[in-house]
């Protein structure tokens with residue numbers, strides 16, 4: 001870097017490379033409000049991330065979309081339908097949804113089509129809150145090279161491009177070839193034509209452009225892919241929404257001295273990955289439970305109901321309760337479905353802490369209820385361990401993965417994924 005050179009300026013694109021698309025003054029106003037909401041809620045603190053999010057016109061990447069219900073919304077609200085920001089009557093309302101920090105927008109699939117909400121959706125523009133917090137977790141600086149798995153709308157690729165500045169580079173891959181073609185046009189139109197977008201199964205990474213300082217997946221992955229670890233520079237890391245039961249905690253995964261280690265650094269839920277990893281989940285019934293009419297409800301034991309209230313400001317994703325108990329449950333039982341539930345083809349049981357009750361369905365419902373209560377009581381007895389109380393290591397299943405026992409731990413579990421065995425250690429009091 002040249003003496004006196006302002007690092008912050010380097011992060012910006014040249015003014016003639018700036019986005020050319022946007023809905024003018026109204027867009028600028030709503031975008032500024034989004035940045036204010038992200039900053040005010042504490043969701044994003046890094047000024048460079050806030051700055052980038054204040055510059056990229058999100059509507060350029062999601063001109064048409066299906067809105068998804070906000071977190072924990074019961075039923076299907078009337079605004080869950082198709083929107084266009086260019087619509088003469090509804091463009092302004094559409095723009096408000098585009099810049100709602102907790103709204104994910106479907107760009108492939110009608111969320112009302114069939115099954116539980118969101119089941120038929122294969123691509124979304126993730127909610128700005130999660131986009132911003134992932135950008136922060138990537139610890140980007142000017143000049144870095146980044147590979148994104150899951151181009152989707154291209155919005156995050158444009159933000160990455162802003163963050164790494166003109167001396168950096170961004171490549172992004174998506175398995176949906178039609179989407180890649182559309183998104184490449186949008187990126188070009190918005191002034192980000194130098195982002196390389198490629199239609200490929202991201203499982204294989206992008207070897208011709210390796211090495212990367214960061215590999216970030218923006219899709220719910222069943223495993224970290226060996227290619228990502230091979231294609232990340234020494235000292236770099238992968239940020240992966242790694243399926244764990246019915247959600248995708250964000251894992252920072254890195255290789256150092258022959259050891260692959262992982263830390264949970266955030267809470268998230270994403271659309272499921274397609275291609276090589278699809279259908280290979282260690283949790284075969286994971287996903288939202290379909291509507292069931294014949295649920296039998298019973299009150300939770302009184303003491304437990306109080307213990308299961310989520311800790312304010314911590315156990316949430318975008319305002320939605322995300323109990324840390326769910327992390328332990330998925331380690332303890334591979335029948336974990338969505339959040340605090342167990343399921344198989346015929347039966348299920350689910351804790352509803354908000355109402356202080358537990359519901360069961362089918363012949364194995366009572367046994368599943370007992371198991372849920374047992375794990376919940378264990379979690380309470382362990383002192384309600386949080387996500388940062390766990391560490392992971394990954395060993396290759398192809399090389400006869402053993403169980404890596406690195407030092408003392410309160411408890412340890414193994415999860416066999418696609419290529420790696422994840423050994424998870426609970427380290428309370430370290």
Ligand SMILES: C[S@@+](CC[C@H](N)C(=O)[O-])C[C@H]1O[C@@H](n2cnc3c(N)ncnc32)[C@H](O)[C@@H]1O
Nearest residue numbers: 123125150152153156174175202218219274275
């Ligand atoms: C949540 S969206 C990505 C959001 C995106 N980063 C944005 O800014 O809009 C997930 C994307 O991952 C893609 N995807 C699913 N499986 C994939 C795979 N194996 N390789 C690459 N992309 C994949 C989907 O087509 C979808 O577009």
